[in-house]
Amino acid sequence: MLDDFFTRAMLAGIGIALVTGPTGCFIVWRRLAYFGETIAHSAVLGVTLAILIEIHPVVGVFIIASLIVLVMFHLERRDSLPSDTLLGLLSHGSLALGLVIISFIPNMRMDLRALLFGDILAVSRLDLAIIWGCGAIVLGILACLWRPLLVATVSPDLANVAKLRPELARLAFGILLAVVIAAAIRFVGVLLIVSLLIIPAATVRRFASSPERMAGFAAAMGVVSVAAGLMASARFDTPSGPTIVVAALAFFAFTRAFRKKSINGARGL
Amino acid sequence: MAVKEQLPRQLKTLVVARDIGIRRGGRWIIRHVNLTVRRNEIIYLIGANGAGKTTCAKALLGLTDPDEGTVERPRSLEVGYVPQRLAMAPTLPLTLRRLMTLTGRFDQQEIDDALVSVGLENLGNPQVATLSGGELQRLLLARALIHRPDLLVLDEPVQGVDIAGTDALHKLVAGITRDLGCGVLLISHDIQKAMETGSDVVVLVPHEHDEKTGAGNLSRVTGRRSSGFSGGLTGA
Numbered sequence: 016m017l018d019d020f021f022t023r024a025m026l027a028g029i030g031i032a033l034v035t036g037p038t039g040c041f042i043v044w045r046r047l048a049y050f051g052e053t054i055a056h057s058a059v060l061g062v063t064l065a066i067l068i069e070i071h072p073v074v075g076v077f078i079i080a081s082l083i084v085l086v087m088f089h090l091e092r093r094d095s096l097p098s099d100t101l102l103g104l105l106s107h108g109s110l111a112l113g114l115v116i117i118s119f120i121p122n123m124r125m126d127l128r129a130l131l132f133g134d135i136l137a138v139s140r141l142d143l144a145i146i147w148g149c150g151a152i153v154l155g156i157l158a159c160l161w162r163p164l165l166v167a168t169v170s171p172d173l174a175n176v177a178k179l180r181p182e183l184a185r186l187a188f189g190i191l192l193a194v195v196i197a198a199a200i201r202f203v204g205v206l207l208i209v210s211l212l213i214i215p216a217a218t219v220r221r222f223a224s225s226p227e228r229m230a231g232f233a234a235a236m237g238v239v240s241v242a243a244g245l246m247a248s249a250r251f252d253t254p255s256g257p258t259i260v261v262a263a264l265a266f267f268a269f270t271r272a273f274r275k276k277s278i279n280g281a282r283g284l
Numbered sequence: 285m286a287v288k289e290q291l292p293r294q295l296k297t298l299v300v301a302r303d304i305g306i307r308r309g310g311r312w313i314i315r316h317v318n319l320t321v322r323r324n325e326i327i328y329l330i331g332a333n334g335a336g337k338t339t340c341a342k343a344l345l346g347l348t349d350p351d352e353g354t355v356e357r358p359r360s361l362e363v364g365y366v367p368q369r370l371a372m373a374p375t376l377p378l379t380l381r382r383l384m385t386l387t388g389r390f391d392q393q394e395i396d397d398a399l400v401s402v403g404l405e406n407l408g409n410p411q412v413a414t415l416s417g418g419e420l421q422r423l424l425l426a427r428a429l430i431h432r433p434d435l436l437v438l439d440e441p442v443q444g445v446d447i448a449g450t451d452a453l454h455k456l457v458a459g460i461t462r463d464l465g466c467g468v469l470l471i472s473h474d475i476q477k478a479m480e481t482g483s484d485v486v487v488l489v490p491h492e493h494d495e496k497t498g499a500g501n502l503s504r505v506t507g508r509r510s511s512g513f514s515g516g517l518t519g520a
Contacts, residue, residue, distance in 0.1 A: 044376040166386055169372045172439075175347050176365040177387040223377045224411070 020136055024202075025245055027138040028259065030146040031199045032211065032237030034153050037230035038195055039212035039237075041188060043220070044168050049099060050087070051209040053106035054192055057083045058200045060113035062130060066120060073145055073197050080193035083109060088186055110205075133204030133256035135245070142201070149198040153191050160184050160191075165226055203256045214263040215240060218270055240266055291360045291434045296322045298361060298435045298467045299344050304353035306339050313339045315352070319486055321435060326461055326468040328478035331488030337471045340488060341437060344469065364433030364466070366424045368440045370412070378412045380404070384427050398430040401463075402456060418449040422456070429460065436460070436468045442477075450474075454481060 042051050058076045065075025083105055090101050117123055126134070157164075167174040167181030174181035199208055215236040216229065223229030243266075244259030251258075298321045305315035314336035321327050321344075331337045342348040343355055345363060372378065384395045399405045402422040415423060421441050428436060438457065442450040454477065461468050472478060478485045 044373055046373060162387070168376060169378065169383070169386060170367045170370050172367045173365060173387065176345055176363055176437075179387070217375075220375055220377065224379055225377055225382050229377050 020138070021245070021249065023138045023140070023143060024135045024255065025242065027143055027146050027202055028135060028241035028245055029238050030143070030150050031202065032215070032241045033234045034150040034195055035199065035208075035211040036215050036232075036234030036237040037154065037157060038192065039216040040226070040230045040233050041164060041168070042192075042209075042212050043216040044226075048209060048213055049102050049106075050189075051192060051196075051212055053087070053102045053109075054080045054083055054189075054196050055200065055205050055208045056106040057109040057113075058196060058205050059130065060109040060116070061197070062125070063113045063116045063120075066123070066125070067116070072201065073149075076200055077193055077197035079109065080196055081190055084186070084189035084193055088189070129201075129204070131204050131206050132254060133200070133202050133207060135202040135255040135259075138202065146198050146202075149194050153194050156187070156191055160187055164188055203259070207256050207260050210260045210263065211237060211240075214260070214267055218263070218267040221270070236266065237263070291358055291362065293323075293465065295358065298322060298358070299469075300356040301340075301344055301350075302354050302356070304340075304343055304350040304355060306336070306343060306348060307351045308339075314343075314488060317353070317486075317488070319344070321467040321469050323434070323465055323467050324461060326458065326470055326481070326483040328481075328483055328485045329469060329471045329488065330473065330475050330478055330485055332473060335488040337473075337488055338439065341439065341469065341471055345437065361435055362431060362433045364428030364431055364436045366421070366428050366436070366438040366441060368443055370420070370424075372412075374413045379409045380407060380412060380415070380423060381409050383412050383423060384430060386427065388431060390430055394430055398426040401429060401460065402426040417443070418445045418453070421445060421453060425453075425456070425460075429464070432464070433466055436464075436466050437471075438468070439471045440473070441470065442472070442474065450477065 042048055057079050061076030061079035062072050063075075064070075064079055065072040068075075087098075087101065087105060090096070091098055094101060096104075117125060129137075163174060163179040163181055163184035166177060166179055167184060171181050174184075195212075196208055199211070203211055216233040219229055219232035219236050223232050240263035241259050244262035245255055247253065247262060248255040248258035299319075301317055301319040304317050306313045317340055319327065319329075319340075329337050329340060339348065343350050344357075345365070346355065346357060380399075381395055384390065384398065390398075396405065399407075402425050404419065404422050404426060407419065412420070412423070425438070425441070436457075441453055441457070445453060457468060457470065458481070460466070470478075475485070475487070
């Protein structure tokens with residue numbers, strides 16, 4: 016079964032969606048979309064580093080992404096610049112630096128298009144193992160960090176008084192995000208990965224009554240979007256990554272349109 | 285959760301600050317603050333915006349180390365904190381009952397009891413984002429009470445609450461102090477209200493002292509035990 020490239024692509028996409036759903040909920044709740052973009056953009060520098068020192072691209076992306084997270088935390092405490100300015104600095108700085116360094120590498124063969132938009136159909140068995148392995152680890156750690164992260168989202172002061180160490184949880188979440196993006200970037204690409212984090216979460220928001228349910232619904236919505244997008248991309252011969260995002264967007268738009276009809280009496284949704 | 289050490293009921297003094305000062309960016313935010321909170325009493329911490337009320341409370345709770353002076357607090361002190369407002373975005377779905385168990389596990393009966401004690405038992409289980417300012421304050425109070433705190437800290441609890449609601453909230457806090465035998469530190473800028481209640485009042489005056497210029501230290505903290513408010517807002 017794993018010999019079929021389409022099956023592998025489907026399994027990889029489902030594995031990614033199961034993790035980006037719950038992770039993405041925190042991105043939406045804590046308004047971290049631009050933070051996610053920054054880590055995603057740094058992947059270009061990460062892949063360049065991996066080529067330079069001959070390591071696996073996933074490791075290269077993870078190293079650079081984690082560094083960006085640490086630098087961001089440091090700057091946020093020390094610097095008086097607003098955080099979106101700092102993020103822009105790091106985001107475009109690492110992207111540009113990666114592109115410049117690539118041009119110095121002789122005989123460089125890199126498919127920039129695949130890096131930016133993803134190539135989900137090129138998934139190997141090793142890639143599948145990486146995605147599901149990293150995914151399981153991320154979901155496990157996220158479950159452990161759930162309470163501190165949730166309390167810190169509701170009220171950082173409350174988390175501090177309850178000795179939940181919200182700063183540490185926030186840093187750990189940044190590193191988890193680096194893992195997610197490192198594992199997923201080859202398949203959805205630098206420019207599209209954040210959409211898999213935020214669109215499913217945004218779509219299911221009004222159907223969820225608790226944070227835990229929203230995380231579960233977002234994972235399910237991500238899986239449905241990946242499945243629908245991949246099948247559509249096979250049927251219409253469109254690029255797989257963008258088609259998945261369009262599918263996710265279509266579900267979002269559909270549930271919004273549906274809302275207008277049932278708005279009377281739909282309290283608190 | 286591990287079995288928690290409980291603070292003995294006979295221990296009356298909950299937190300003592302001795303001459304504490306906190307400096308940020310070369311400037312003293314608060315200085316020479318002396319304050320004691322005991323069981324069964326409400327201490328009002330009053331001051332204008334920027335007088336360092338929140339900074340002072342953070343030092344008492346052990347969230348900030350003072351640059352000067354000491355804070356004494358028993359290790360097993362259970363603090364119930366009622367934040368001024370919630371930072372959460374409306375995208376976070378959170379019901380009233382789920383908020384009650386945010387920082388600990390409690391059974392339905394304990395949640396019901398806490399909600400009854402603040403008069404929210406008939407509200408059902410709505411989303412927190414749909415509550416009014418007064419309802420939210422009561423809910424946050426109930427959330428703190430469910431932990432059976434020794435020390436209750438309320439940060440500007442009457443923000444966004446109307447006058448009738450303010451009176452009700454003050455009565456509620458007074459009743460809770462009696463029932464629970466806890467100490468209360470209430471941060472507020474409403475000096476009039478603090479005086480009416482006859483509780484002890486500590487006034488923080490914005491600190492003008494600048495180390496570079498060596499200008500006179502204008503900070504005064506007026507702490508009066510047992511005799512209500514005394515002293516002026518302008519301090520020196």
